[in-house]
Amino acid sequence: MPVNAGWSEPERGTTIYLRSNGVHVDIVMPARAQGLDWQPLLPADDVQSAPLDVRWYGFGAGERRVYLDTPQWSDITPRTVWAAMTGGKRVLHVDQTAEPGFDLHAIRLRPEEYRRLWAAIRAEFDGQPRRIDHPGYGLDDAFYHGRGKASAINTCNQWVADKLRLAGVKSSAWAPFQQGLVWRYRSVEAPTP
Numbered sequence: 001m002p003v004n005a006g007w008s009e010p011e012r013g014t015t016i017y018l019r020s021n022g023v024h025v026d027i028v029m030p031a032r033a034q035g036l037d038w039q040p041l042l043p044a045d046d047v048q049s050a051p052l053d054v055r056w057y058g059f060g061a062g063e064r065r066v067y068l069d070t071p072q073w074s075d076i077t078p079r080t081v082w083a084a085m086t087g088g089k090r091v092l093h094v095d096q097t098a099e100p101g102f103d104l105h106a107i108r109l110r111p112e113e114y115r116r117l118w119a120a121i122r123a124e125f126d127g128q129p130r131r132i133d134h135p136g137y138g139l140d141d142a143f144y145h146g147r148g149k150a151s152a153i154n155t156c157n158q159w160v161a162d163k164l165r166l167a168g169v170k171s172s173a174w175a176p177f178q179q180g181l182v183w184r185y186r187s188v189e190a191p192t193p
Helices: 064-069 078-086 111-123 156-167
Strands: 014-020 025-030 056-063 088-097 104-109 141-150 186-188
Touching: 014 111, 025 088, 025 111, 025 156, 056 064, 056 078, 056 141, 056 156, 064 078, 064 088, 064 141, 078 088, 104 111, 111 156
Parallel strands: none
Antiparallel strands: 014 025, 014 104, 025 056, 056 088, 088 141, 104 186
């Protein structure tokens, strides 16, 4: 069931991406666009080794124990599954990259839609972004304290759907799984302007 059903993608605007690993979806946004800049809020020294040319920031949200205690799917335990199902603290995962990644779906946004999306994600940090003391999954990512709780109802993918809804983009009303979210948008092999 769609929300913002009347939305259509404009011919021109700022492109963002949904990046999927087959289970989880991130929102990937330009480092700088529409007069908004992620760098002052999420500096390169928040990660172990950011690329020299950070052009994209990837944003995801999830339950704290699931994110921090399961760097590989094989690390999932009954405790982390229980935390994911019943609800635990939400954390944000942010990566800083030169390229947006693989398995991408593109969404072109009008300036006001982009600004609303940026503001919706910015608000999830609940004030000044506070990095969690955790090494991350790789050299270019970090975890931050987030707002609210994550659960089987309010999943990582529902978080993405909610941000798109707030931006005014057509999205699924409830998208607990990545398949229920990404099918609405253009699949792309490589980034387009």
